[in-house]
Amino acid sequence: MIDTIKIVVPYTSRPQWVQKARLYQSIDASKETFKATANPSSAYKKMGIYQPRLTYTERPSGKYGNLAFELAIELSLPKLLYGNNFTELKDADFQVIVKKLSDTLRQTYNIWVLPHILEKASVRKIDYSKNIVFTDRTPVSIIISNIKTADISKTYDVQNTDFKNGGHIYHIHTNSLDIAFYDKVADLRQEKVSPKRSYEKSGFIQMDLLEELEKQKKVSVARMEVRINGLVKLRQELKAIGFETSTTFKELFNADISKKLLLRHWANVFDKVPKIPLDSDTPESLFINIAKANPKLTLTQAMAIAHYQEMLITHDERYIRNIAEGLFNSSQYKRFKQKGREPPSPTQLKTLLHVTDTLTAMKPVSIDDYKF
Numbered sequence: 274m275i276d277t278i279k280i281v282v283p284y285t286s287r288p289q290w291v292q293k294a295r296l297y298q299s300i301d302a303s304k305e306t307f308k309a310t311a312n313p314s315s316a317y318k319k320m321g322i323y324q325p326r327l328t329y330t331e332r333p334s335g336k337y338g339n340l341a342f343e344l345a346i347e348l349s350l351p352k353l354l355y356g357n358n359f360t361e362l363k364d365a366d367f368q369v370i371v372k373k374l375s376d377t378l379r380q381t382y383n384i385w386v387l388p389h390i391l392e393k394a395s396v397r398k399i400d401y402s403k404n405i406v407f408t409d410r411t412p413v414s415i416i417i418s419n420i421k422t423a424d425i426s427k428t429y430d431v432q433n434t435d436f437k438n439g440g441h442i443y444h445i446h447t448n449s450l451d452i453a454f455y456d457k458v459a460d461l462r463q464e465k466v467s468p469k470r471s472y473e474k475s476g477f478i479q480m481d482l483l484e485e486l487e488k489q490k491k492v493s494v495a496r497m498e499v500r501i502n503g504l505v506k507l508r509q510e511l512k513a514i515g516f517e518t519s520t521t522f523k524e525l526f527n528a529d530i531s532k533k534l535l536l537r538h539w540a541n542v543f544d545k546v547p548k549i550p551l552d553s554d555t556p557e558s559l560f561i562n563i564a565k566a567n568p569k570l571t572l573t574q575a576m577a578i579a580h581y582q583e584m585l586i587t588h589d590e591r592y593i594r595n596i597a598e599g600l601f602n603s604s605q606y607k608r609f610k611q612k613g614r615e616p617p618s619p620t621q622l623k624t625l626l627h628v629t630d631t632l633t634a635m636k637p638v639s640i641d642d643y644k645f
Contacts, residue, residue, distance in 0.1 A: 284342035
């Protein structure tokens with residue numbers, strides 16, 4: 274569903290918060306644009322209160338020296354409502370969201386924007402996202418590593434790609450579209466160290482979420498985001514998925530739009546991932562598949578079994594047994610073989626197909642489903 278959004282509402286005059294901040298300056302309406310911003314305050318951050326980011330703009334309008342006033346409001350909708358963006362929104366949440374946003378603007382900025390005005394606000398930037406939850410100890414880093422192999426140069430006009438933070442984030446940049454895949458839990462850990470290290474913004478409000486997710490030893494969370502910047506690109510994207518709609522807040526708060534946009538861009542990436550090497554018998558694939566299939570194994574045991582399976586690729590079992598029994602003894606080898614004889618089932622392609630299935634189902638997840 275929607276995560277971060279930037280909406281714009283018309284204004285009638287310079288608001289008090291701009292004047293009180295002493296940002297007033299004289300304006301030649303024929304030449305200049307005046308702009309002032311308000312960022313979330315440190316005091317509210319310490320109290321754990323989430324605030325939108327505001328940008329107020331005055332610009333020349335027409336040839337008679339008139340001015341147009343507008344207020345841009347940028348925020349993460351799930352963080353506003355739930356205090357985190359792991360718990361996802363539903364279409365039915367829209368009225369609650371606009372009321373909550375109206376109340377927050379009034380209480381934290383003393384700005385009155387009624388809910389019906391917010392509903393009709395024009396969208397200038399929007400991020401559609403989905404949390405893909407794995408409950409089988411799948412490392413998100415291996416998912417991202419597989420995605421990184423996709424040859425997307427013929428699909429997107431790519432400015433550059435980032436593969437950073439130890440493989441926790443893969444980020445595709447274009448002029449007006451960003452696509453990101455990242456490890457939600459690892460990103461929150463980066464936020465805990467320093468906000469400058471995390472991919473997400475306003476992670477300070479999600480430290481309780483990190484604590485809950487870290488309790489779940491088998492749970493990992495891959496997050497996909499499609500960030501659309503500007504009206505022109507937004508209209509192009511909507512047209513590509515068959516939506517000829519207005520770009521108001523109310524119209525774009527739509528789970529079906531989110532689903533189709535995310536699936537469109539996931540398909541563009543997934544189709545370009547080479548499938549044959551996904552479940553090849555590489556050391557890392559063997560290790561991951563063995564560890565996932567046998568949760569009770571220790572790290573040392575999983576590493577040993579992975580190496581054993583790797584040796585079986587080039588040598589028969591009798592040869593390996595003779596070496597092992599010569600170095601140790603037959604009873605030790607027999608106990609080890611009971612744990613490591615059967616080759617693990619391939620899982621890498623299934624893992625990527627789970628992303629497809631999750632986006633197709635588009636079932637909202639909630640942190641309440643994963644609390645002890």
